[in-house]
Amino acid sequence: MAKMNMVQALNLALRQEMEKDDRVILLGEDIGVDGGVFRVTDGLLDTFGPKRVLDTPLAESAIAGCSIGMAVYGLRPVAEIQFSGFSYYAFHQMEAHASRMRPRSQGRYTVPMVLRAPYGGGVRALEHHSESREIYWAHTPGLKMVIPSTPRLARALLVSAIRDPDPVVFYEPKAVYRAFREEVPEEEETFPIGKSRVARPGGDITLISYGASLMPTLEAATELSEKDGVECEVIDLLSLSPLDDQLFVESVKKTGRAVVVHEAHATYGAGAEVIARIVEKALLYLEAPVSRATGFDIVIPLYQREKDYLPGVPRILKAVRQTLAF
Amino acid sequence: MPNREIDIAYRVKYLSILDQEGQIDQELDPHLPGELLLKFYRAMVLARRFDERMLILQRQGKIGTFAPIKGQEAQIGAAAALLPEDWIVPSFREAPVELWRGKPMERMLLYYSGYSEGGRIQEGLNMLPVSVPVGSQMTHAVGIALGMQYRDQKSVAATFFGDGATSQGDFHEALNFASVYRLPVIFLCQNNHWAISLPRSRQTNSATLAQKAIAYDMPGVQVDGNDVLAVYCAVKEAAKRCRAGDGPTLIEMVTYRLSMHTTADDPKKYRTEQEVAEWEKRDPITRFEKYLTERQILGEGQIRATAEEIKTQIASAESRWQEIMAKGIDPLDMFDHAYAELTPSLLDQKEIVARELEEKK
Ligand SMILES: Cc1ncc(C[n+]2csc(CCOP(=O)(O)OP(=O)(O)O)c2C)c(N)n1
Numbered sequence: 167m168a169k170m171n172m173v174q175a176l177n178l179a180l181r182q183e184m185e186k187d188d189r190v191i192l193l194g195e196d197i198g199v200d201g202g203v204f205r206v207t208d209g210l211l212d213t214f215g216p217k218r219v220l221d222t223p224l225a226e227s228a229i230a231g232c233s234i235g236m237a238v239y240g241l242r243p244v245a246e247i248q249f250s251g252f253s254y255y256a257f258h259q260m261e262a263h264a265s266r267m268r269p270r271s272q273g274r275y276t277v278p279m280v281l282r283a284p285y286g287g288g289v290r291a292l293e294h295h296s297e298s299r300e301i302y303w304a305h306t307p308g309l310k311m312v313i314p315s316t317p318r319l320a321r322a323l324l325v326s327a328i329r330d331p332d333p334v335v336f337y338e339p340k341a342v343y344r345a346f347r348e349e350v351p352e353e354e355e356t357f358p359i360g361k362s363r364v365a366r367p368g369g370d371i372t373l374i375s376y377g378a379s380l381m382p383t384l385e386a387a388t389e390l391s392e393k394d395g396v397e398c399e400v401i402d403l404l405s406l407s408p409l410d411d412q413l414f415v416e417s418v419k420k421t422g423r424a425v426v427v428h429e430a431h432a433t434y435g436a437g438a439e440v441i442a443r444i445v446e447k448a449l450l451y452l453e454a455p456v457s458r459a460t461g462f463d464i465v466i467p468l469y470q471r472e473k474d475y476l477p478g479v480p481r482i483l484k485a486v487r488q489t490l491a492f
Numbered sequence: 493m494p495n496r497e498i499d500i501a502y503r504v505k506y507l508s509i510l511d512q513e514g515q516i517d518q519e520l521d522p523h524l525p526g527e528l529l530l531k532f533y534r535a536m537v538l539a540r541r542f543d544e545r546m547l548i549l550q551r552q553g554k555i556g557t558f559a560p561i562k563g564q565e566a567q568i569g570a571a572a573a574l575l576p577e578d579w580i581v582p583s584f585r586e587a588p589v590e591l592w593r594g595k596p597m598e599r600m601l602l603y604y605s606g607y608s609e610g611g612r613i614q615e616g617l618n619m620l621p622v623s624v625p626v627g628s629q630m631t632h633a634v635g636i637a638l639g640m641q642y643r644d645q646k647s648v649a650a651t652f653f654g655d656g657a658t659s660q661g662d663f664h665e666a667l668n669f670a671s672v673y674r675l676p677v678i679f680l681c682q683n684n685h686w687a688i689s690l691p692r693s694r695q696t697n698s699a700t701l702a703q704k705a706i707a708y709d710m711p712g713v714q715v716d717g718n719d720v721l722a723v724y725c726a727v728k729e730a731a732k733r734c735r736a737g738d739g740p741t742l743i744e745m746v747t748y749r750l751s752m753h754t755t756a757d758d759p760k761k762y763r764t765e766q767e768v769a770e771w772e773k774r775d776p777i778t779r780f781e782k783y784l785t786e787r788q789i790l791g792e793g794q795i796r797a798t799a800e801e802i803k804t805q806i807a808s809a810e811s812r813w814q815e816i817m818a819k820g821i822d823p824l825d826m827f828d829h830a831y832a833e834l835t836p837s838l839l840d841q842k843e844i845v846a847r848e849l850e851e852k853k
């Protein structure tokens with residue numbers, strides 16, 4: 167097994183799926199000659215040629231719309247939106263068509279496409295390059311919404327997303343892109359869309375997070391174990407839609423306490439849905455109100471203030487300690 | 493004759509006044525006063541030096557990512573052809589225009605060093621903030637022009653965008669609206685030949701970008717975008733049409749991005765140094781300096797004096813920038829302009845950050 171960062175792991179997934187299945191075609195801005203601005207598609211143009219790796223003109227709506235057409239025609243397009251902040255030009259196509267083709271044609275047509283986009287803050291980027299607005303997609307019936315947290319899972323989930331019969335929006339936490347390496351097996355590996363996982367087992371409190379926020383959440387869990395003797399069970403959601411509520415509900419039934427962590431805005435964020443499920447399915451097991459450590463309800467600020475905005479370890483620790491002390 | 497040709501008489505004009513050797517076309521020479529020419533010169537040199545300085549600061553980690561403008565300084569000709577009451581709606585590669593319009597350098601430095609305070613636009617300046625989502629700002633200029641028309645104001649809304657932006661649907665929507673309502677808009681396309689790694693030739697199959705105007709029945713003009721005089725004259729002409737109520741114009745300024753796309757980009761991945769070298773020969777400043785020198789509008793001494801002056805000007809802006817940062821900017825300012833009035837839950841959230849900052853001390 168080779169140690170890879172997330173960028174390399176995603177590249178591996180794309181390369182292997184393209185080798186295996188000639189229906190898989192990539193399209194997006196700067197993904198060919200340049201290899202993608204984050205280099206996720208590096209080298210793929212050389213290997214597969216310009217018919218399978220399309221450097222498109224600058225038009226996200228056309229990228230999404232053409233992907234829909236290709237998918238309907240029987241291909242498996244994997245579109246890259248350079249930054250999730252520019253995916254809103256594509257949103258209309260995804261909402262109005264990708265998500266509805268199956269029901270509108272009564273199953274005759276389907277849209278097995280993937281819309282990839284790096285998202286999230288913490289990399290000192292320009293305006294519109296740090297958003298965490300995954301909920302727009304997760305809120306849209308007919309779309310699946312996936313966010314990996316580690317290189318190995320990113321690879322496995324992307325393979326599953328490409329093979330999925332329905333449209334999948336695949337957000338990549340750019341703060342994790344090169345943050346660490348992990349063993350990624352050369353042989354095929356998938357991870358079921360719609361399943362979450364236990365990232366760290368524990369019995370005292372359940373921390374629920376996903377994507378880039380998983381890193382500070384795990385860090386906080388380590389600190390709590392070392393300093394407070396508290397064992398957190400950390401759940402990594404991975405799929406926001408469909409949402410696997412079984413794992414975290416079971417965990418909360420065991421611990422009686424929970425904190426949700428995400429860098430997206432608090433209001434109507436993933437945490438709101440997670441807490442609603444806990445209330446619906448495990449209310450009587452709760453020993454404290456479920457709390458959130460999240461980004462605020464403002465546009466993510468320019469980079470000097472990013473750290474104050476993002477839910478870092480101190481904000482998570484505080485939420486956990488308050489929940490425990492309730 | 494049901495199968496006949498529809499005769500569309502439109503043609504795209506190409507305008508170049510000062511060639512790359514600094515030779516002026518006698519017939520097209522606008523005979524601008526020496527004082528104005530010197531102002532152009534100074535503005536272009538200031539823009540170039542400030543860009544170079546920003547690049548150094550970026551490499552030292554003192555500011556974040558930005559989009560260098562090297563090679564595209566002649567854009568100031570467009571701003572110079574407008575009046576202060578005219579509106580400018582920029583994209584993100586118009587630092588020279590921002591400087592021309594009087595945006596303080598220290599505020600630009602603040603913006604690129606990650607402080608929202610840097611985004612502030614002083615009262616009386618009719619210019620929107622930098623717009624990063626490619627192609628999204630042009631309709632705003634159209635809306636401003638609708639306002640001007642409604643208020644019967646004979647002003648102009650000018651909007652800048654790149655060659656890549658012409659692929660966005662919004663570009664076409666903006667042109668269409670402007671033309672349908674015959675609005676006083678000037679569409680200023682900076683065709684710098686690249687949209688990150690995608691060359692102009694693969695962005696569109698059209699021979700020119702200016703010809704896109706034909707579909708909307710408005711004049712499309714291509715100008716040598718490295719010739720400040722051509723840019724100035726073309727925009728002056730378009731502004732005249734606007735003020736006369738004759739509607740919008742699309743101007744394609746043919747220029748070249750000599751530097752990287754942004755400081756996060758590596759152009760070696762997609763273009764040859766030879767191509768860059770070819771365009772360096774067409775540098776907008778070199779040719780203009782040569783022309784001014786030969787005309788004896790500018791002398792050796794003055795070139796040196798201007799350089800010195802600009803150096804001092806940039807250095808003092810930098811110290812003002814440093815002073816503002818040293819004085820400290822309230823981190824809670826991230827909540828300041830969320831709405832006219834902070835909502836109850838935002839007040840709570842602001843309080844959370846305030847406490848966190850207190851605890852961090
Ligand atoms: C809607 C949108 N898509 C993608 C990007 C990322 N991006 C920033 S600049 C750029 C290329 C723009 O090219 P062009 O319009 O020619 O302007 P230039 O950068 O050359 O000045 C891209 C793809 C963006 N900012 N906005």
Ligand SMILES: [Mg+2]
Binds near residue numbers: 654655682683684685
């Ligand atoms: Mg360009």
